[in-house]
Amino acid sequence: MASTDGLRQTPHGGRPAPRRRSGAWWNDRRVRAVLYQLLVLGGVLLLGAYLVGNTLDNLERRNIATGFDFLGREAGFDVSETLISYSPADTYFRALLVGLLNTLLVSVLGVILATILGTVAGVARLSRNWLVARLATVYVETLRNIPVLLQLFFWYTLITEALPSPRRALNPLPGVFLSNRGMRVPVPVADQAYVYAAIGLALGIAGAWLFARWAKAYQDRTGQILPRGWIGAGLVLGLPLAGYLVGGAPTALDVPALQGFNFTGGVAVTPEFAALLVGLVVYTGSYIAEIVRGGILAVSHGQTEAGLALGLHRGTVLRLVVLPQALRVIIPPLTSQYLNLTKNSSLAVAIGFPDLVSAANTSINQTGQAVEGIAIIMAVYLTVSLSISAVMNWYNRRIALQGAR
Amino acid sequence: MARYPESPNEIFAREEEPDEGWRRPPPSNSLPLRNVVGDWAKANLFNSVPNTILTLLCAWLLWETVIPMTQWGVLEAVWRADDPAACRAAEGGACWAIIANKYRFILFGLFPYDEHWRPLVAMLLFVVAIAVSCVPRFWRPWLAGLWIGVFVVCGVLMWGGVFRLSFVENARWGGLPLTLFLSVVGIVCSFPLAIVLALGRRSDLPAVRAVCVGFIEFVRGVPLISVLFMASVMFPLFLPEGVTIDKLLRAQVGIILFTAAYLAEAVRGGLQSVPRGQFEAADALGLSYWKKTGLIILPQALKTSIPAIVNQFISMFKDTSLVIIIGLFDLLSTAKAALSDPPWRPFYLEAYLFAALIYWAFCFFMSRYSQYIERRLETGHRRS
Numbered sequence: 001m002a003s004t005d006g007l008r009q010t011p012h013g014g015r016p017a018p019r020r021r022s023g024a025w026w027n028d029r030r031v032r033a034v035l036y037q038l039l040v041l042g043g044v045l046l047l048g049a050y051l052v053g054n055t056l057d058n059l060e061r062r063n064i065a066t067g068f069d070f071l072g073r074e075a076g077f078d079v080s081e082t083l084i085s086y087s088p089a090d091t092y093f094r095a096l097l098v099g100l101l102n103t104l105l106v107s108v109l110g111v112i113l114a115t116i117l118g119t120v121a122g123v124a125r126l127s128r129n130w131l132v133a134r135l136a137t138v139y140v141e142t143l144r145n146i147p148v149l150l151q152l153f154f155w156y157t158l159i160t161e162a163l164p165s166p167r168r169a170l171n172p173l174p175g176v177f178l179s180n181r182g183m184r185v186p187v188p189v190a191d192q193a194y195v196y197a198a199i200g201l202a203l204g205i206a207g208a209w210l211f212a213r214w215a216k217a218y219q220d221r222t223g224q225i226l227p228r229g230w231i232g233a234g235l236v237l238g239l240p241l242a243g244y245l246v247g248g249a250p251t252a253l254d255v256p257a258l259q260g261f262n263f264t265g266g267v268a269v270t271p272e273f274a275a276l277l278v279g280l281v282v283y284t285g286s287y288i289a290e291i292v293r294g295g296i297l298a299v300s301h302g303q304t305e306a307g308l309a310l311g312l313h314r315g316t317v318l319r320l321v322v323l324p325q326a327l328r329v330i331i332p333p334l335t336s337q338y339l340n341l342t343k344n345s346s347l348a349v350a351i352g353f354p355d356l357v358s359a360a361n362t363s364i365n366q367t368g369q370a371v372e373g374i375a376i377i378m379a380v381y382l383t384v385s386l387s388i389s390a391v392m393n394w395y396n397r398r399i400a401l402q403g404a405r
Numbered sequence: 406m407a408r409y410p411e412s413p414n415e416i417f418a419r420e421e422e423p424d425e426g427w428r429r430p431p432p433s434n435s436l437p438l439r440n441v442v443g444d445w446a447k448a449n450l451f452n453s454v455p456n457t458i459l460t461l462l463c464a465w466l467l468w469e470t471v472i473p474m475t476q477w478g479v480l481e482a483v484w485r486a487d488d489p490a491a492c493r494a495a496e497g498g499a500c501w502a503i504i505a506n507k508y509r510f511i512l513f514g515l516f517p518y519d520e521h522w523r524p525l526v527a528m529l530l531f532v533v534a535i536a537v538s539c540v541p542r543f544w545r546p547w548l549a550g551l552w553i554g555v556f557v558v559c560g561v562l563m564w565g566g567v568f569r570l571s572f573v574e575n576a577r578w579g580g581l582p583l584t585l586f587l588s589v590v591g592i593v594c595s596f597p598l599a600i601v602l603a604l605g606r607r608s609d610l611p612a613v614r615a616v617c618v619g620f621i622e623f624v625r626g627v628p629l630i631s632v633l634f635m636a637s638v639m640f641p642l643f644l645p646e647g648v649t650i651d652k653l654l655r656a657q658v659g660i661i662l663f664t665a666a667y668l669a670e671a672v673r674g675g676l677q678s679v680p681r682g683q684f685e686a687a688d689a690l691g692l693s694y695w696k697k698t699g700l701i702i703l704p705q706a707l708k709t710s711i712p713a714i715v716n717q718f719i720s721m722f723k724d725t726s727l728v729i730i731i732g733l734f735d736l737l738s739t740a741k742a743a744l745s746d747p748p749w750r751p752f753y754l755e756a757y758l759f760a761a762l763i764y765w766a767f768c769f770f771m772s773r774y775s776q777y778i779e780r781r782l783e784t785g786h787r788r789s
Contacts, residue, residue: 350730
């Protein structure tokens with residue numbers, strides 16, 4: 001409340017500050033402000049210097065070298081799941097990078113799935129169908145009141161103990177195997193055709209976006225509505241298909257097969273990954289459900305009725321009237337849920353999924369470079385958190401009321 | 406029929422009802438039950454084709470899950486057995502006997518077996534103190550005194566060493582008392598720090614603001630687990646040679662610092678909701694900053710932020726379970742440790758469900774309380 005204080009103490013419009021009853025300099029508000037700030041800064045700096053000094057002393061006494069040199073040394077530990085090639089002969093830096101990629105993979109998948117689950121559950125809680133609303137309520141009220149770590153242990157133990165061994169793996173779909181070593185699914189053998197399909201997909205998305213822009217401008221100009229949805233879907237689905245066909249439409253599949261005690265071939269989803277993903281999605285989804293429900297309830301029913309009275313379709317009302325207003329309420333808390341999910345993915349270390357924290361933890365245990373290891377963890381999470389915040393703030397500004405800020 | 410209506414009501418009544426309608430008894434509660442249920446189901450479950458499909462789908466889902474779960478958890482469950490072999494013999498049923506055999510370990514951890522009444526009494530004292538603090542009528546200065554008393558008594562009970570109680574080092578504390586202790590001490594100690602941080606964040610002094618914003622945003626940007634790692638690995642490095650603090654205290658300090666940042670944001674929300682006129686009125690009365698803050702602003706701000714503070718307490722209560730990662734023995738750790746006994750190992754579901762039920766009961770109660778207090782505190786000076 002700077003301006004209210006300013007009435008008496010701070011200069012206004014270039015006038016000198018009015019003199020106080022006592023003319024002593026230590027009663028001057030501005031001098032005091034500077035003094036307080038110097039005191040706080042000095043205190044913080046002194047505390048920091050004291051802690052850093054002690055730390056350096058202690059490290060020296062324990063003969064631990066400081067610095068990030070260890071990142072270039074050979075890591076010597078194996079990582080069970082990697083997105084990029086990695087072997088124990090690689091450096092600590094690469095081990096941490098592998099961990100970071102795993103963290104990002106879980107976070108991105110988790111955010112997408114939790115958003116879907118949360119939206120469905122939030123809408124279901126508002127459903128006029130009594131049974132659906134009750135089921136959604138039970139889901140939300142149960143899962144958000146149980147610690148996420150307990151849920152992770154629960155899923156992990158369930159997967160590793162309740163599923164059969166690879167030799168007696170469940171085979172729900174042809175080629176898909178479920179066992180206590182995780183899930184194996186067949187994947188197409190790499191082929192040039194899939195590169196073409198990927199290019200087609202990129203072109204299709206870009207084309208659909210451009211067409212939607214053009215169609216909107218066309219509608220503004222002429223009032224005619226073009227079938228944006230159909231043409232967009234045609235572009236997004238049709239171009240990859242064309243690319244696939246041009247590439248010769250290969251049908252070879254890499255089907256998992258039992259060899260010895262485990263499967264080879266196909267793509268594996270490990271129990272650790274599955275438990276982490278399911279736990280995070282189910283837990284965060286229950287929070288997102290409440291956010292979505294609150295957002296929809298925040299849009300008054302009169303808005304829907306007004307939209308219908310204007311002669312809009314129900315779908316159009318939802319898309320053009322209700323959702324834009326609900327999103328404004330939903331986005332800020334949704335952002336913090338995304339951040340929570342990303343930060344909670346660090347619990348992977350408890351069930352043995354090789355994420356960043358787990359890789360850093362192993363590095364700390366092997367090298368004793370605790371300060372550096374923890375600094376890396378914190379710096380990476382800070383960067384990720386700030387990036388998510390920045391993206392979501394940008395999106396929030398885009399959908400905010402024009403002229404409201 | 407040629408008769409003038411006696412009142413305007415009569416006109417409408419006549420027009421809407423069929424001639425003999427007024428003779429019919431009013432539709433009353435005397436309808437057969439089947440009709441009531443049928444109408445309700447028609448309105449709420451089968452009012453359209455998609456809804457009917459959804460209902461049938463949900464009913465099928467319930468049938469597929471609830472029946473086997475009841476069979477597993479109730480009908481075929483083994484409730485009491487001293488030998489896990491009895492559980493393994495009854496295949497396809499839950500083994501609640503693991504709870505009957507292990508509940509004291511899960512609840513109290515490694516605390517000496519014969520002294521379990523001490524953590525039990527301490528825990529009950531905590532729960533009573535929390536319950537008393539939940540009643541707005543008791544929000545008086547003596548509540549602080551009550552809490553100090555509870556802390557002293559609980560400390561005596563847990564540590565012992567006086568009044569002929571044997572001494573128990575805090576490495577042996579565990580289970581639910583430890584979880585409660587970590588979260589209650591965490592919220593109580595982080596509260597003053599949070600208020601200072603929130604005030605600092607809204608201060609006019611740029612340096613103070615920068616320090617507070619830096620701390621809050623830094624802590625909120627990193628996961629709790631990294632703060633706990635820091636507490637367990639780096640705190641010993643921070644201290645001069647010869648000074649050591651034990652693991653429990655280190656974790657507690659980490660939790661306090663972490664919670665303070667989140668709590669500060671809750672308090673800041675409260676501060677922002679205080680109308681501007683209140684600040685101006687306080688300034689007009691010539692109050693100093695501290696008098697203005699302590700007598701006018703904070704009482705209103707804290708009142709508004711109570712629901713947010715309770716929600717923070719809930720999430721901290723759940724987050725204390727993370728101390729398992731740095732090797733403390735809280736409720737989740739003891740439940741997990743109870744499974745390390747090989748014969749009982751197959752009955753992990755039962756142990757986890759038991760721990761989950763305890764966590765759930767606490768959190769559910771507190772979230773209901775938060776909703777209640779939110780409604781109660783709507784005092785009408787909110788500006789919309």
